[in-house]
Amino acid sequence: MEVFKNWSGSMSFKPGQIIALESEEQLCELVKKATSEGKKVRVAGAGHSSSPLVHTKDYLLSLKHFRGVEDPDLKTKRATVPAGMTVKEAGKDLYRYGLAMHNTGDVDVQTLAGAIGTGTHGTGKELPNLSAMLYGLRMINGKGEIVEINRENDPETMQALQVSMGSCGIFLKMRLQLEPAYQLYRKEYCVSFKDCMQNFEELKKNRNFDFYWYPRTDLCKIRIMNTDKEKMPHISYGSPELEREGPSHEILPRSRDLKFDEMEYVLPQEKAMECFYEVRKQVKEKWRRTVAWRLLIRTIKKDDALISPMSGRESVTISLHHNAGLRFWDYFKAIEPLFLKYGGRPHWGKKHTLKAGTLKELYPHWDRFQKIRKKFDPESTFLTPYMNELFNFEK
């Protein structure tokens, strides 16, 4: 039996079978077979989630054969991306057609379907997470039927499917609402914590802005990106570390060689910085003895997906990192209550300890989501034990 391992190596398991089918018909048949056998089906993207979303002892699917951007339309600024494509591949292909995504996360090696499915985000207070691009879907539901749906013919259902972690069906193709291709300018500076905080509100006005805080030096690294339309600010209080310019899909992501584990919480913007100050205090007093990895603070625009972590709230995220292989849980579990105290919602694809009972309280549209999910997957073919813990606290 083949072992499936996530990127950091902190989550591994042996699925019954890892299958990479090549046609929609084969996929439909497999879902029907699994449903009739009472078995579970999960789809894995690039394995970049560290929560056990794709953990199953039955069928684990890969859609790696489903690639190649289709039907680009410059007038509506839409194109269709098959679900096996990574963010990087999609970005490159779209660029050839004069289109681009409004943002990416910090890396582009995830599949776009996986990134959309967990509400993966970049930074920028006017920029929602990647799932907000989803205009329409072609997918396979839990009965093994192909369903086509979009924001015009069924906006309510789309709000449920947008961030759904593969719990409603297997995405085959995603119709995306995009932007005309654009250039980005990127600058990074090392600044003192005091300067970073004093200028935080001003810095947030940049198209993309985030900062790292380094626990062992109390220094920050600010990262700023703008298009031609905005002006690059002059940062007199920082020492320059990097300057780049190019098409958005090349400038937005960075590469990550050093493996880490991560907990990230999404906080309501009004409370986030108070939370960050408390986290920083605790890290300095207790955790920097063993932890040297930086914390990352980002801003994200609200969206209306039913269980997106940014649903209905202008948001700021705080993420903790620790070297892969070191004891990250002690640290993460000690800080997690602070995130919850300030109303934080966990990133679906990263480490957290929440179960349905707590999660339900964080999402006003929780029940609506569950109703729609059950409609698409009445036999719970996509509901593995972990997904069940996330969704069904009453069992």
Add this chain to the structure above:
Amino acid sequence: MRKIGKLDWAFSGGRIPFESTGEEPEFNSHDKISVLNTSEEAAKIGIFIFYEDQAPVGNYEVEVEPKRLRKIRINDLIDPEAVALERNYGCYIRSNIPVVVQFSRMATGQQANGIMGSMAFPAD
């Protein structure tokens, strides 16, 4: 300019203090190595950290440009993993060309700062 120094260095009394007082990052308690490269060539340095109760961790890779000095706080090394504070460690430093390595510690846990420094042991 001549290459001076040695290829292999080591010290055994590493222990980064946890407590600090004063402005950061200037007054963070730390262990530090200073590497002097007098040559015309970049020095590729590998740092290995040894512990009392586990296998060594490394290689931490650092480069020192030609005819330059580089100060490296052990506290700031994270790749392949962060070095814990208040834990005894020893250190082996390997270079591809001769360099000079000095070790120092600053402890600011009390108001009166303590600084000490010594040569690392030139092993070759």
